Amino acid sequence: MPRILPILGLVMALRCGAFAQTPTPALTLTLQDALVRAKAVSQQLLSADIAARIAREDKVQAKAALLPSVNWENGFAYTQPNGTDTGVYVANNGPRVYTNLANVHGDVYAPGKRADYQMAIAAEAIARAKVEIAARGLTAVVVQNFYGMAVAQRHFNNARRSLEEARQFVDITQKQEAGGEAAHSDVVKAQLTLDQRQRDVQEGQLAYDKARIGFAVFLFPDFRQDYTVADDLDLLAPLAALPEIEALAQKNNPDIRAAQSTVTQGTFGIKSARAGYLPTFSVDYFYGLNANQYAVHNESGQSNIGSSVVASLNVPVWTWGAARSRVRQAEFRLEQARNDLSFAQRQLLSNLHSFYLEANVASSQMSSLKHSLDLSEESLKLTLLRYEAGEVTVLEVVDAQTTLFGARNAYDDGLARYRLSLAALQTLTGAF
Numbered sequence: 021m022p023r024i025l026p027i028l029g030l031v032m033a034l035r036c037g038a039f040a041q042t043p044t045p046a047l048t049l050t051l052q053d054a055l056v057r058a059k060a061v062s063q064q065l066l067s068a069d070i071a072a073r074i075a076r077e078d079k080v081q082a083k084a085a086l087l088p089s090v091n092w093e094n095g096f097a098y099t100q101p102n103g104t105d106t107g108v109y110v111a112n113n114g115p116r117v118y119t120n121l122a123n124v125h126g127d128v129y130a131p132g133k134r135a136d137y138q139m140a141i142a143a144e145a146i147a148r149a150k151v152e153i154a155a156r157g158l159t160a161v162v163v164q165n166f167y168g169m170a171v172a173q174r175h176f177n178n179a180r181r182s183l184e185e186a187r188q189f190v191d192i193t194q195k196q197e198a199g200g201e202a203a204h205s206d207v208v209k210a211q212l213t214l215d216q217r218q219r220d221v222q223e224g225q226l227a228y229d230k231a232r233i234g235f236a237v238f239l240f241p242d243f244r245q246d247y248t249v250a251d252d253l254d255l256l257a258p259l260a261a262l263p264e265i266e267a268l269a270q271k272n273n274p275d276i277r278a279a280q281s282t283v284t285q286g287t288f289g290i291k292s293a294r295a296g297y298l299p300t301f302s303v304d305y306f307y308g309l310n311a312n313q314y315a316v317h318n319e320s321g322q323s324n325i326g327s328s329v330v331a332s333l334n335v336p337v338w339t340w341g342a343a344r345s346r347v348r349q350a351e352f353r354l355e356q357a358r359n360d361l362s363f364a365q366r367q368l369l370s371n372l373h374s375f376y377l378e379a380n381v382a383s384s385q386m387s388s389l390k391h392s393l394d395l396s397e398e399s400l401k402l403t404l405l406r407y408e409a410g411e412v413t414v415l416e417v418v419d420a421q422t423t424l425f426g427a428r429n430a431y432d433d434g435l436a437r438y439r440l441s442l443a444a445l446q447t448l449t450g451a452f
Contacts, residue, residue, distance in 0.1 A: 046246050046247060046248055047246060047247035047248070048247070048248050048249070048250055049166075049239070049247055049248070049249050049250065050249075050250045050252070051162075051163065051166050051249075051250075051252065054162050054166050054235075054238075054239060054249070055158075055159060055162050057238075057239045057240065058158055058161075058162045058238045058239055059155065059158065061238070061239070061240065061241050062154075062158050062238070064154050064157075064158065065151070065154045065155055065158050067154075068147070068150050068151045068153075068154040069151050071147050071150065071151075072144065072147035072148050072150070072151050074147075075140070075143050075144040075146070075147035075148075076144050076147075078140045078143060078144070079137070079140040079141055079143070079144050081140075082133070082136050082137040082139075082140035083137055083140075085127075085133050085136070085137070086127070086130070086133055086134060086137060087126075088124055088125065088126035089124070089125050089126075090122065090123070090124050090125075091122070091123045091125070092121070092122055092123075093119055093120075093121045093122075093123055093308075094119060094120055094121075095117075095118075095119035096116070096117070096118055096119070097112055097116070097117040097119075098115065098116055099112040099114070099115050099116075099117075100115070101115045113312065114312040115312075116312055116313075117310070117311070117312060118309060118310070118311060118312070118313065118314040119308075119309065119310050120308050120309040120310075120314075121306045121307065121308035121309065121310060122306070122307050122308050123304060123305070123306050124304070124305040125302065125303075125304050126302065126303050127300065127301070127302045128301045128302060128303055129299070129300060129301040130295075130300045130301075130302070131291065131294075131295040131298055131300075132292050132295030132296070132298075132300070135288045135289070135291035135292035135295060136288075136292050138284075138288040138291075139285050139288045139289055139292060142281045142282070142284040142285035142288065143281075143285060145277065145278075145281040145284075146278050146281045146282055146285065149274040149275070149277040149278035149281065150274070150278060152274040153274045153275060153278070156274065156446070156447045156450070157447065158238075159443065159446070159447070160443050160444060160446075160447050161238065162238060163439065163440065163443035164440055164443070165231070165234065165235040165238060166235070166249055167253065167436045167439050167440060168231050168235070168436070169228070169231040169232055169235050169249050170249055170251045170252075170253055170436070171253070171432050171433060171435075171436045172224070172227045172228040172230075172231040172232075173228055173248075173249075173251065174251070174253070174428075174429075174432040175224050175227065175228075175429055175432065176221070176224035176225055176227070176228045177224075178224070178425060178428040178429055178432070179217065179220040179221040179223070179224040179425075180221055180224075181428070182217050182220065182421065182424070182425040182428075183214070183217040183218060183220070183221050185217075185400070185421055185424075186210070186213050186214040186216075186217040186421065187214060189210050189213070189214075189404070189417060189421065190207070190210045190211055190214050192210075192404070192407070192408065193206045193207045193209075193210040193414065194207055196408070201410060202414070205414075206413075206414040209414045209415070209418060210414060210417075210418070213418050213421060213422075217425075220425070232245055232247070232248075233245060235249075253432065253435040253436060253439065254435065256383075256386070256435070256438065257442065259379055259380060259383050259442070262373075262376055265372065265376060265445060265449055266372060268449035268450065269368060269372050269448045269449045270368075272449060272450045273368055273448055273449070275364050275367075275368065276361075276364055276365060276368060279357070279360050279361040279364040279365075280361060282357040282360065282361070283354065283357045283358055283361055285357070286350065286353045286354030286356075286357040286358075287354060289350040289353055289354065290347065290350040290351060290354060292350070293343070293346040293347040293349070293350040294347055296336060296339065296342070296343035296346060296347075297336060297343055298336075299333055299334060299335040299336070300333075300334045301331070301332070301333050301334075302331075302332050302334075303329065303330070303331050303332075304329070304330040304331075304332070305327065305328075305329050306327060306328040306329075306330070307325075307326070307327040307328075308325065309324050309325055310324075311324035368448060371448060372445070372448055372449075375441060375444045375445045375448065376445060378437075378441040378444070379438065379441035379442055379444075379445055382434065382437045382438040382441050383438055385434055386434055386435070386438065389427075389430055389431045389434040390431060392427050392430070392431075393424075393427045393428060393430075393431045395427075396420070396423050396424040396426075396427035396428075397424060397427075399420050399423065399424070400417075400420040400421060400423075400424050403416055403417050403420040404417060404420075
């Protein structure tokens with residue numbers, strides 16, 4: 021019996037292991053993956069898209085108001101009898117009136133409704149432009165967080181490399197001290213640098229964790245952290261020429277399109293307001309039953325089924341200045357829209373040149389930052405060799421280590437700066 025128990029325990033452990041779930045591997049996201057996920061959960065983008073769909077339905081309704089409509093009218097009117105054919109209310113055509121009619125209504129001349137339809141078209145264009153504005157803004161935020169996380173990961177790795185170099189230098193100083201070739205103060209200085217590098221690693225880990233946590237808000241409908249990003253900072257896209265970017269911005273900028281559509285909407289708003297001065301002409305065609313008996317024929321055998329046409333001309337005469345006020349109000353809106361368009365055009369050119377200068381400088385500095393990094397690595401190697409030969413002090417080695425640590429971070433920051441400047445440009449131009 022004592023031998024059987026361990027065997028049974030082993031069998032149960034193997035069975036439990038067979039049914040145990042393997043841990044889910046960490047999710048690695050490319051920039052495109054991150055953009056797709058962010059667009060699926062972005063509250064601002066989803067709200068803008070819903071607003072655009074609502075604007076489209078407004079356009080459909082405004083267009084339908086221009087077209088003839090068909091209604092089926094059913095009714096029954098009862099009037100108290102008083103011995104006459106009409107009953108108490110002479111406006112009625114008998115004590116009982118039955119209605120079963122098909123009514124076709126059409127506005128032959130309604131300039132206000134036509135202007136409202138054009139305004140609805142412009143409103144949809146504005147809403148669609150705002151969707152693109154939200155999408156480009158979201159792209160910029162995703163790019164910023166994506167490469168912020170990539171740079172934080174690189175800074176963390178740089179801190180660990182510098183920590184390992186600091187440990188190696190502590191080992192060198194201890195050996196030099198043991199051989200009588202260095203003072204104990206060199207070991208103390210190297211140890212102080214090692215302590216600082218350990219703190220740098222902790223700060224790097226903290227910065228990376230915070231970047232990952234902050235980015236997760238934009239990526240997942242539920243809060244999760246088991247993911248990382250694919251570092252493509254070294255894959256630099258060339259910067260297009262400024263005239264090409266200007267042409268793209270003038271052609272494909274949603275802020276300008278929204279401002280232009282607002283001007284269009286204001287123009288038709290004036291026409292809609294001025295329609296308050298104009299008459300409207302409509303026609304109604306009725307076919308069916310409108311009689312005192314709910315029957316095809318009356319008591320005399322005459323038909324109760326027939327047709328009728330009603331034409332209406334509505335001429336505005338006096339509105340106590342309300343129509344004029346609406347026109348003035350629409351003119352003010354148009355004036356504001358034109359001012360906004362002018363400012364948007366100036367703001368576009370200002371941002372375009374500013375962002376382009378930023379991207380151009382960031383691009384031109386990449387070779388310089390890489391050269392400084394290579395020189396810093398070479399300087400540390402040579403300084404360590406000279407220290408071991410007793411030609412330099414410990415301070416020069418520590419300074420070389422600090423310089424290399426800063427050069428690595430500066431190079432990675434330069435890569436991210438160029439990526440972010442391109443993303444800022446593309447908020448104005450779209451992808452290029």
